[in-house]
Every structure is written in structure tokens, then in C-alpha cells.
Amino acid sequence: MIYMQLLGEFLKIGIFAIGGPGTMPFLFDLAARYDWFSLAELADMITLAQTAPGPFGVNVVALAGFHSAGLPGAAIATAAFVLPPTLISLLICRFLALWRSNRYVNMAFSGLRPATAGLLAAIWLNLLALAICGTDSLFKATDINIKALLFLLVMLPLVFRVRINPVVFIAAGALVGILAGL
Amino acid sequence: MIKNLLQTFWIFTKVSLSTFGGGYSMMPQFQHELVERRQWLSEEELANFYALAQCQPGAFAVNTAVLVSTSRYGAAAGFVAAAGIVLAPVLFILGLALLLNRHADIPQIAQAMAGIKVVVAALVLHNVWLFLKTGLRNPLYLGVFASSLILLAFGLFSPIIVLLLSAAAAILIGILRKKKGSRP
Numbered sequence: 001m002i003y004m005q006l007l008g009e010f011l012k013i014g015i016f017a018i019g020g021p022g023t024m025p026f027l028f029d030l031a032a033r034y035d036w037f038s039l040a041e042l043a044d045m046i047t048l049a050q051t052a053p054g055p056f057g058v059n060v061v062a063l064a065g066f067h068s069a070g071l072p073g074a075a076i077a078t079a080a081f082v083l084p085p086t087l088i089s090l091l092i093c094r095f096l097a098l099w100r101s102n103r104y105v106n107m108a109f110s111g112l113r114p115a116t117a118g119l120l121a122a123i124w125l126n127l128l129a130l131a132i133c134g135t136d137s138l139f140k141a142t143d144i145n146i147k148a149l150l151f152l153l154v155m156l157p158l159v160f161r162v163r164i165n166p167v168v169f170i171a172a173g174a175l176v177g178i179l180a181g182l
Numbered sequence: 183m184i185k186n187l188l189q190t191f192w193i194f195t196k197v198s199l200s201t202f203g204g205g206y207s208m209m210p211q212f213q214h215e216l217v218e219r220r221q222w223l224s225e226e227e228l229a230n231f232y233a234l235a236q237c238q239p240g241a242f243a244v245n246t247a248v249l250v251s252t253s254r255y256g257a258a259a260g261f262v263a264a265a266g267i268v269l270a271p272v273l274f275i276l277g278l279a280l281l282l283n284r285h286a287d288i289p290q291i292a293q294a295m296a297g298i299k300v301v302v303a304a305l306v307l308h309n310v311w312l313f314l315k316t317g318l319r320n321p322l323y324l325g326v327f328a329s330s331l332i333l334l335a336f337g338l339f340s341p342i343i344v345l346l347l348s349a350a351a352a353i354l355i356g357i358l359r360k361k362k363g364s365r366p
Contacts, residue, residue: 012342014239014240015239016239016341016342016345017239017240018239018345019236019240019241019242020241020242020243021306021309022239024306025334025341026341026342029340029341032337043299044295044299046302047295047298047299047302048275048278048279048282048295049275050298050301050302050305051202051278051298052202052271052274052275052278053198053199053200053201053202053271053274054198054199054201054267054268054270054271054272054274054275055198055208055241055242055243055244055267055268055271056241057240057241057244058241058243058244058267058268058271058272059271059272059275062272062275062276063275063276063279066276066279071276074272074276078268078272081240082240082241082244082264082268084239084240085238085239085240085241085244085245085248086240086244086248086260086261086264088238088239088240089235089238089240089245089248089249089252089260090248090252090257090260092234092238092249093249093252093253093260096234099234099237100234100237103356104353104356105237106237107352107353107355107356107357108349108352108353109237109349109352110322110323110352110356111322111326111348111349111350111351111352111353112345112348112349112352113313113316113317113323114313114314114317114322114323114324114325114326114327114330114348115326115327115330115344115345115347115348115349116313116330116345117310117313117314117317117327117330118326118327118328118329118330118331118332118333118334118344119330119331119334119341119344119345120306120309120310120313121310121327121331122330122331122332122334122335123306123334124303124306124307124310125335127299127302127303127306128303130299131296131299131300131302131303132300132303148296148300151297151300152300152303152304155300155301155304156304156307158304159301159304159305159307159308160308160311165202165207166202166207166305167202169301169304169305170202170298170301172297172301173294173297173298173299173300173301173302174294174295174297174298175294175297176297177293177294177295177296177297177298177300178290178293178294178297180293180297181293182293182296182297182300
């Protein structure tokens with residue numbers, strides 16, 4: 001039953017994903033374990049989620065649910081993703097002082113944050129391969145899209161140095177993609 | 183009561199729809215709506231909620247909205263705030279996905295997506311860096327970062343196992359350090 005599977009998987013993501021981008025390693029994991037969507041399709045969803053308004057994590061989860069099982073899938077995935085953190089927030093509000101000063105909570109997060117960064121770095125290698133080589137892994141890459149690689153080399157310093165709304169970069173990406181015929 | 187809930191829903195729908203690029207880019211809108219316009223809370227209080235929102239799982243924007251609304255109008259407002267921040271963008275993006283599917287044969291759409299994909303690769307690398315730079319001087323941070331990267335990149339463990347191992351390792355090291363530090 002796909003709806004139950006979706007519910008279980010996205011509840012897990014809701015409990016364990018730190019921040020919106022933290023959902024991506026889990027979705028890569030889902031792409032590997034189920035035939036709901038491929039890595040290439042996931043890259044398209046990530047692209048679209050970055051392009052649309054709203055929280056990135058919510059957007060990409062809704063798209064993943066939609067791709068897996070249509071509108072009910074989107075509703076289940078989004079609700080399951082949002083519910084655990086919402087309940088945790090309600091609890092935190094009640095026990096505010098306890099949570100903030102709790103030694104073990106702080107220790108756990110001192111491990112969870114770098115781990116999330118490491119997971120993101122790992123899936124970045126997949127995103128890079130999909131953007132530059134058109135395959136989902138650098139090991140499988142047979143050729144490189146030189147235009148895309150050059151564009152990336154131009155974008156990296158801009159993204160790191162220029163502090164503007166990312167939607168400007170997204171719009172530039174769409175424009176360059178069409179003009180250069182990527 | 184109902185009026186407060188409706189107001190909460192509307193505020194977060196508006197904030198959510200008017201920001202692009204993920205949770206952290208909502209910070210100026212939160213500040214504008216909650217501190218300046220509605221005067222729900224002070225800037226310092228909002229900063230405290232930001233810190234809390236980062237110390238829990240889930241999307242940053244959703245967490246902030248729920249925390250602020252719950253402390254203002256109670257648990258029901260927390261749920262309403264979550265619904266407000268989620269509902270409109272989800273409907274928007276599903277509509278967008280349907281539209282793009284219907285016009286998948288237009289070559290410009292595929293080209294634009296290819297261009298945005300390159301930008302997303304740059305943005306995600308920047309995201310990794312934003313995480314990483316807070317722990318550059320901390321060997322524990324760098325160690326957990328490197329081992330998580332390797333464990334996932336080579337497909338040795340699933341993300342949940344990596345996160346659980348990392349949290350357990352950090353707690354263990356924290357306890358050991360505490361013991362060492364408490365010795366005379």
C-alpha cells in the first residue's frame with residue numbers, strides 16, 4: 001500500500017531532517033529504495049522547489065509525494081513531513097526553559113548539524129553530476145557539458161560572495177539555460 | 183479566538199508566498215510582519231525563536247511560525263500557522279508541476295531547467311559551506327562532517343543511521359569530556 005509507505009517514510013523525514021535542505025539526502029535515499037521517482041526526476045523536483053515561493057523543504061516534499069502517488073500522495077507526504085516538527089514545537093513552547101538548557105539536546109545537535117552538512121555534501125556530488133554530466137553519479141559520467149561547467153564556475157563565486165535574494169540567481173539560470181541552449 | 187486564528191493563517195500565508203529561496207530568506211518578512219507591523223513580539227524575542235527553530239528537526243520557516251504563534255495564541259494557533267505557511271506554496275508548486283508536465287515538449291522549458299540545475303548545484307554547495315563554517319575550528323564537527331559524507335557517498339548507511347550515529351557519538355564525547363573536565 002503506497003499511501004502507508006509514504007506516510008511512514010515522510011514521518012521519518014519529518015523527525016530526522018534538520019532544516020529544509022536536510023530533506024534532500026532522505027529523498028535521494030527514497031529514490032534508491034523505491035521506484036517512486038528516479039534521481040534525475042528528483043533533481044528536477046529540487047530545481048522546481050527552489051524556483052517556487054515558500055519553504056524549500058515543504059515544496060520538494062510535496063513534489064516528491066505528488067510524483068509518487070498523485071494529489072493524495074502530495075497531501076500525505078506534506079502532512080507527514082510537517083506534523084512531527086509542529087508537535088515538537090508545541091512541546092518546546094510548553095517546556096521552553098528545559099529544552100534550551102538541556103545538556104543532552106545540545107550535545108545531540110552538536111552532532112546532528114555536522115552530520116546534516118556531511119549528508120548534504122554527499123548528495124551535492126549527485127546534484128553536480130546531474131547538472132554537469134547528465135548522469136546521476138560522477139562514476140557513471142561519460143562526458144561533460146562544457147557550457148554547464150563554465151556556467152557553474154561563473155556562478156559559484158557569485159553565490160558565495162553576492163548577498164541577494166537567490167531568486168535572482170534562479171532567474172539568471174533560466175535565462176542562461178535558454179540563451180546558451182544547455 | 184476565531185479572528186486570531188484567521189489572522190494567524192493569513193499572516194503566514196502571506197509571508198510564505200512572498201519569499202523565494204527557502205526558509206532563511208523568510209527572516210526579513212517575519213521581522214516586517216511580526217515585529218514591525220503586528221507587534222506580536224520584540225526583535226530579541228524573534229531572535230530567540232530563530233535559535234530554537236534551528237535546534238529541532240523540520241523546515242526553519244515552519245518551526246519559527248509554529249513557535250511564535252503558539253506562544254502568542256496557544257496550540258491551535260500553532261497548527262493554523264503551520265497550515266498557513268504550507269498550504270498556499272504547496273498548491274502553487276503542484277499547479278506549476280502540472281503546467282510544466284503539460285508543456286514538457288517546449289524545448290525552452292528543458293533548457294531553463296538545465297540552467298537552474300547548475301544554479302541549484304552552486305546554491306547547495308553554498309549551503310554546505312554555511313553549515314561547515316560554523317564548525318571549522320572544532321575537530322568533533324569536522325570529524326562528524328567527514329565521516330557522514332563518506333558513509334553516505336559510498337552508500338554504506340542510510341541518512342537516518344548516519345544521523346543517529348552522529349548524535350550518539352556527540353553525546354558520548356560530550357559526556358566523556360564532562361567527566362574529564364570535572365576531575366581536579
